[in-house]
Amino acid sequence: MRFRTSWRVAAVLVAMLVSGRAGAADAPAGAGIDARIQARMAESGLVGVGAAVIIDRKVAWSKGYGFADKQRGVPFTPDTVMAIGSISKTFTGVAMMQAVQDGRLSLDEDITRYLPFKVVHPAFPEARITLRQLATHTSGITDRWAVYERLYHWGGDAPETLGDFLSGYLVAGGKDYAPENFVPHAPGTHREYSNIGAALAGYIVERAVGEPLNTYTRRTIFAPLRMARSGWLLSEVPAGAHATLYVAQDGFSIPLPPYGLTTYPDGGVRTSVAELSRFFIALLGGGQYQGARILQPASAAEMMRLQYTAANKPDNIVLAEKNSGLFWATKYDGRFVGHGGSDPGVRTEMLATPAGDVAVVLFTNTSLAERDGKVYAELFKDVWEHAQALKSAPK
Numbered sequence: 001m002r003f004r005t006s007w008r009v010a011a012v013l014v015a016m017l018v019s020g021r022a023g024a025a026d027a028p029a030g031a032g033i034d035a036r037i038q039a040r041m042a043e044s045g046l047v048g049v050g051a052a053v054i055i056d057r058k059v060a061w062s063k064g065y066g067f068a069d070k071q072r073g074v075p076f077t078p079d080t081v082m083a084i085g086s087i088s089k090t091f092t093g094v095a096m097m098q099a100v101q102d103g104r105l106s107l108d109e110d111i112t113r114y115l116p117f118k119v120v121h122p123a124f125p126e127a128r129i130t131l132r133q134l135a136t137h138t139s140g141i142t143d144r145w146a147v148y149e150r151l152y153h154w155g156g157d158a159p160e161t162l163g164d165f166l167s168g169y170l171v172a173g174g175k176d177y178a179p180e181n182f183v184p185h186a187p188g189t190h191r192e193y194s195n196i197g198a199a200l201a202g203y204i205v206e207r208a209v210g211e212p213l214n215t216y217t218r219r220t221i222f223a224p225l226r227m228a229r230s231g232w233l234l235s236e237v238p239a240g241a242h243a244t245l246y247v248a249q250d251g252f253s254i255p256l257p258p259y260g261l262t263t264y265p266d267g268g269v270r271t272s273v274a275e276l277s278r279f280f281i282a283l284l285g286g287g288q289y290q291g292a293r294i295l296q297p298a299s300a301a302e303m304m305r306l307q308y309t310a311a312n313k314p315d316n317i318v319l320a321e322k323n324s325g326l327f328w329a330t331k332y333d334g335r336f337v338g339h340g341g342s343d344p345g346v347r348t349e350m351l352a353t354p355a356g357d358v359a360v361v362l363f364t365n366t367s368l369a370e371r372d373g374k375v376y377a378e379l380f381k382d383v384w385e386h387a388q389a390l391k392s393a394p395k
Helices: 007-019 032-044 085-101 131-134 146-150 163-172 194-211 213-222 273-284 297-304 374-392
Strands: 048-055 058-069 151-155 246-249 252-255 259-261 329-330 336-343 346-352 358-366
Touching: 007 085, 032 048, 032 374, 048 273, 048 374, 058 252, 058 273, 058 346, 058 374, 085 131, 085 194, 085 213, 085 252, 085 273, 085 336, 131 194, 146 329, 163 194, 163 336, 213 336, 273 297, 273 358, 358 374
Parallel strands: none
Antiparallel strands: 048 058, 048 358, 151 259, 246 252, 329 336, 336 346, 346 358
16 A cells, blocks of 8 residues: 555645644744754654755755665765655556557546456446546555555565456456455445556556556656656666665664565656656646657646546545546645655655646655654645745745
8 A cells, every 4th residue: 555644644734834833843933944854854753855846847946854874874865766655656647648649548448448357346347447547546446455565575676467466356266356355336436545546557558558667668758857767666776776765763763675566556666856856847847848748738638637526526525625637636625736655664745736836846765653744744834835935036
């Protein structure tokens, strides 16, 4: 499972943004961004932080703090490479839209057309499941934790193939199949965040383009955007370049072993603040960055278009709080759009205003206890306020 920001953390951030109030352990009023971030890190035990502010589709500020590897004294910089969790889904989304614009996929066809096995919701066998549903988390597929937790492969890249896992999870008689792998709602009617659904979308892209997602996106996304240090697998990251990931516990920073994911399209990208900023600018800029185009304008617009209205929204969605593009969503009561990520040792945000004129990329390489989760919200607020100040500064 991608460990997502809890509703409590979201509520904390919304309250702070509305009131302008920060936590009791803030740096002194008027302190600069460096002092504020360093105070958060000292308070919470965050080992490394990296951030960028994007104003009008240009990086206006970027900096790293603390350590990429505390034991070796390696500083965390905007070029530090680390796993980004579920922000990876936006890369899967771009690859999906590339295949759609090339005529290889349709967002609204039954996905069985593209697969070597048939995916059927056991309670609604006549209902078709589509890529659009996978990309808006309304397919009816859910993550059964008893299965999903073993998809983290500690020590290296996962040995199980994506296709083998998916067929075993989604096809009756498979080794991991159970009716509980699906929610009790018809496809398209209920939103249930699903990492496995996102992985299935990535697998469908692989089948459509005829090569693994990691090699396809290296050609069609990473190379055009000059993301030379980015990749999906541990084996694709230059030796020694990957940040160490940590868990903060009882005053200690406990390093985690590296890990890979069987369902890598749902959270496997490893990149830096600097390189992810180029990708984010491309999305906010209609599919291009400094002349390099990864999506046609119409495809980029469809990916980021909020799909739901009062007439077609899932039964459990309040539009004022949450709406969804294609592997893209509103966050914090609609104040931002983009995606976040959370995994062991990982907390990341890639968020912008709905207009796209102000955006923030934020990385931390440390997991905190749930009771300390508001630290992430406070840290994002600090960087967001810095972004607002840069936006309003005299040109």
